[in-house]
Amino acid sequence: MSSTPPPIQTDAMVIGAGPVGLFQVFELGLQEIQSHVVDVLPYTGGQCMALYADKPIYDIPGLPHCTGRELIERLQQQAAPFKPVFHLQQLISSVQLQTDKRWLLGTSGGSAFLAKTVFIAAGVGAFTPRKLALPALDVFEGTQVFYTSAAMQDVQGKHLVVTGSDDQAVQTALDALALAPASVTLVHRRSTLDAGEDLLQSFHRAVAEQKISFMTAQIHQPVIAQSILTGLQLNLADGSNRQIPCDQLQVGLGLSPQLGPIADWGLNISRKQLSVNTEDFCTSSPGIYAVGDINTYPGKRKLIVSGFHEATLAAFGAAAYLRPGQKIPLEYTTASPRLHRLLGV
Helix, strand or coil: CCCCCCCEEEEEEEECCCHHHHHHHHHHHHCCCCEEEEECCCCCCHHHHHHHCCCEECCECCECCEEHHHHHHHHHHHHHHHCCEEEECCCEEEEEECCCCCEEEEECCCCEEEEEEEEECCCCCEEEECCCCCHHHHHHECCCEECCHHHCCCCCCCEEEEEECCHHHHHHHHHHHHHCCCEEEEEECCCCCCCCHHHHHHHHHHHHCCCCEEEEEEEEEEEEECCEEEEEEEEECCCCEEEEECCEEEEECCEEEECHHHHHCCCCEECCEEECECCCCECCCCCEEECHHHEECCCCCCCHHHHHHHHHHHHHHHHHHHCCCCCCCCCCCCCCHHHHHHHCC
């Protein structure tokens, strides 16, 4: 007997937990369409959280300004009545049409879903960590080398090296101090860092107190002894070389958007974007919709507000697809008893 669990069945699979994906969950909920959400990142928010979590956004209707983080929090609160199920740190790796017209989706984490409809809200693609161009480190990924702070292991008594210059890299180095490491070293190719002012003040104070070492350098190659990563060879900015101990390497070089497996799903693609019908934002495959920056059509504008519009029409389109022959009424949240019941108001 097989121990493989059966696929999770759902009305809709939303690929991407960015702002448009989260609003898609809300619009689907208004149509009484249940949804699961998959995202490759370890947190919701997509590009909003990955690139401008604390930067102001000024073009969201009704909000004179809000940060990316605030927008994501509001969208999650808005979608909460419909109880979406999130599957994070997973990439949809396969999509197959079944005889009953449902879609079987497999993920990089080994999960499987049977979805009646699929909504691709993957922005400019799946955000994956930029990796160091050092193939010798690949074998240590997940044990001594990590590309997300969420996956970092216990560093007590260990020599931790962090690469990068953004908020996440600096915060990782600071957070590690509370875990009693043997040492913490931040390595960056430039002497200036790109983190926020408050973080930089804390960081430079820790450097002055010799709690963190800051080295302007690039990692040249790993030092390996008995199949264990024990150190790193650095090329310093002044042209000299230095070896430092390293039991755990936290790489924070940012994220890179990749179209990834979507390119192999047999959908019509134009310049790395999915072509859609603007009536309901369906793709060339029935039951699969594309909303947000991942799609293209005449007059397309890559704005969050445009994605919200697309998600609304896609939800109406999905309702018609799932309930053929039934009239899909236009109801208003101000007055509809049905919508009030769904929203719990």
